[in-house]
Amino acid sequence: MKLSPVAVLSFLVLGCSHSASFDQEVWLQNSGVEDTRNPRAYMVQDVIKNHLRAGMTRQQVVQKLGAPYKEAATYLLPPTMALPDSLRGPDSVTLSEDQQKQLDARSNRFFRTYGQQVKLLEYPVGWSIIDPRFLTVALTPDGRVLRSWVEEH
Incomplete structure (x- = not known):
């Protein structure tokens, strides 16, 4: 059986890019920034999409994701x-x-x-080629989730 180049490429792309459902136990056990193969990397999109809701309190985020690696206050521009x-x-x-x-x-x-004054909670989620990646959760001044994303530092 001969496979077309498009079929092979599709298989490689789909086979190499996978995500996992959030597993709190695995998430909490892998909080180190030095872990270049952190299993959080496979869960982070599910966390953003299904587990972090706008309006959640800081306490609810910490209950779900554990203590953040880092917290910082800053100004954030609106997404638009x-x-x-x-x-x-x-x-x-x-x-x-x-x-x-x-x-x-x-x-x-x-x-x-x-900008809007926010507090950022950062959670390590693995590495790109040379930089650590973090799930960043922006909280409003009253401590509620505004939005979240993944970024490199």
């Missing part, structure tokens, strides 16, 4: 708002120290003006 090109700046290597400070000050003003 992008950072203007004027604040992106060129590669920071090409900026002088003074230019970088000015760009940082403008960015900070923009985030304070248009």
Whole structure:
């Protein structure tokens, strides 16, 4: 039997990209950031889609996912708002120290003006090629889930 290249490619893509249902016991046992093959990586999309609901309290999140690896306060732009090109700046290597400070000050003003103050809870979920990946949960000032996503650091 001869398989077409499209069939082989489809099999490889579908076979290599799988996800698992959230298993709280496995999640709680794998909280280390150093684990490059963390089983949380396979569960994280199910966690986001089916277990983290907008409006949940911080306590409910911690009951389900355990203590976060890291917590931080910051400003978050609404999902429909992008950072203007004027604040992106060129590669920071090409900026002088003074230019970088000015760009940082403008960015900070923009985030304070248009962003919402949030607390972020971060949970390690494995690694990309060279950077750790985290499930990030944004909480409103009153401690309720605003939204969640996966990002690299």
